[in-house]
Amino acid sequence: MIRALIADDEWAARAKLSRWLKEQGDIEIVAQSDDGIRAAEAIFRHRPDVAFLDLQMPGLTGLEVAAQLDQDDAPLLVFVTAFDEHAIRAFELNAVDYILKPFDKDRLLLTLTRVRGRTRDRKARASAVATARAQTHSSERLLVPDGEELRLIDTSTIEWIEADDNYVHVHTVARSYLLRRTLQDLLTQLGESQFARIHKSAAVNLAAIQALAPLFKGDHDVQLRSGKTLRLSRRYKDALFTRMQR
């Protein structure tokens, strides 16, 4: 079975899509969301194989939802929109598909053929997410779990990030958030200019660094403005020093 998610803020649009998807024998609708934040929540919770994302939604647009996904872990993305906007053209090469409203059943079946052919294609997912990031300001805002809900935080409030198996801890001065993301992909989303690796499993916001103190054998202590001290490993020392001087 292909597990699908539908996200659209208009009930009629959801109804139309779910009616036709249910008619297919091999598709199961695992969730329907009426805004962008809830769509992202549903994707994180249900891990669908394919997500039909409306571009215009409250909370987060379809593109913003896509930009917040983990490149290696994202569902196949099908964007649905009412108007052939500039933004959607970027996906011509690498989204699984995009559908313009109103569409008929034949058009949807064409999309489903593509989806079935790509359920195991990891590259298609990664590049769609990358394109979505390039289209939105995804380095400025990060979607984090806050109790049962997700919310957006300003990435400049992040002090440092710590990898923990398949998860990362995102530390702000006030509190920490646990995300199911890889450190590598999170750093790709946040961009090179603001954050730097200091350790195999840690990265720091350059703006949060107070001082660097040398230690034994070329390691350093990284002292943060908040008082927290982190370890800078030799491997990342040179790169960090170069960037601090800039």
Place this chain on the structure above:
Amino acid sequence: MDDLLTVTGAKRYSDRVLYALWAVFSVIMIVVAVHDYYRGGGASLWKPLLWEGSSMSFATLLLALQRTIGRRSYDRWLGEPSKWFGHHLKWFPLYLLAFLVLVYGTRNGVYRLLGETYNHDAWLVLIPYEAVKLLLFFGLWLGVIFGFDSFARWHAQQRHLLELQRALAESRIATLSSQLRPHFFFNSLNTISALMHMDVERADRLLACLGELLRASLQSGGQELIPLGEELRLLELYAQIMLERFADRVTVQWRVDDAVLRIGVPAMLMQPLLENAFKHAVERGREKVRIEIAAVRKNDELVLSVRNTGSSLPPDWREGVGLRNCRERLQVIYGAAALTRLSESAAGVEAVVTLPCREPSA
């Protein structure tokens, strides 16, 4: 280019003034010559008349000839005075030759007919004298003609510019009023296509609404005023479609004085304001939104407003397309008498349009 310079009314008018001026000039020249002749003790009136008359008429003839033949090309050079004068003056030797032959031939002929002999200075003296005299007058009149033609062209260009501006304003107002976003149409069509599978009657009603709205938006191009009652009916069509799409997220309330329904307003004036309320509050927000549409009369003015909860003006707010179009359209129709204002309060964002009360166009 030629069309721009083909100058009709203004040119004909300035030509007439030019000819009148030329006639006055000729008369003065002749009068002066006659006066001079009598002071010198002369007695035959026809002689100074012949001298000056022949000079003036042949100079006129030659100038008129040049002007008729070369007009089009000369007009082209009005923007470059040196070329314009150069192309006139290059004909001067031929002009001089023709002038001498015609003038002195005529004078000799007339004298002979009357049994007299026309005595004049030796050709070696006469030719330089006539050449200088002719060149002076020729130059003077070229200057005058240049002035007239330039004025005519300037006038024509001004008129052309005005027409262009008027056409621009017309087309501008046409674009300004067709502001239903494509988004709206495609989304509405999608809603209808979904409704068809569930409730054919409702889908049908919605389709009729959409059709009527589209028709109204296509017709709303000009500056004519429709009764406010009609404008509100169109606004209601739009609201009905949006309510069908966002039923659970918005309520729309109407507060309309019956007394204002017959006042004239530009068609589809309020639609962009309502569209903004939906776009910024309903389509972007997650809270339930309340929209209030009001039309009341205050003294001699009609006050229309659309207020919505659930959105706010960001600190770096800049006027968007919908509001700007609305304002510019009012500017074209009412000048400074109409006002558009956007404000924010605890009750939400409010767009207010104030218009002078006018009758609807017939």
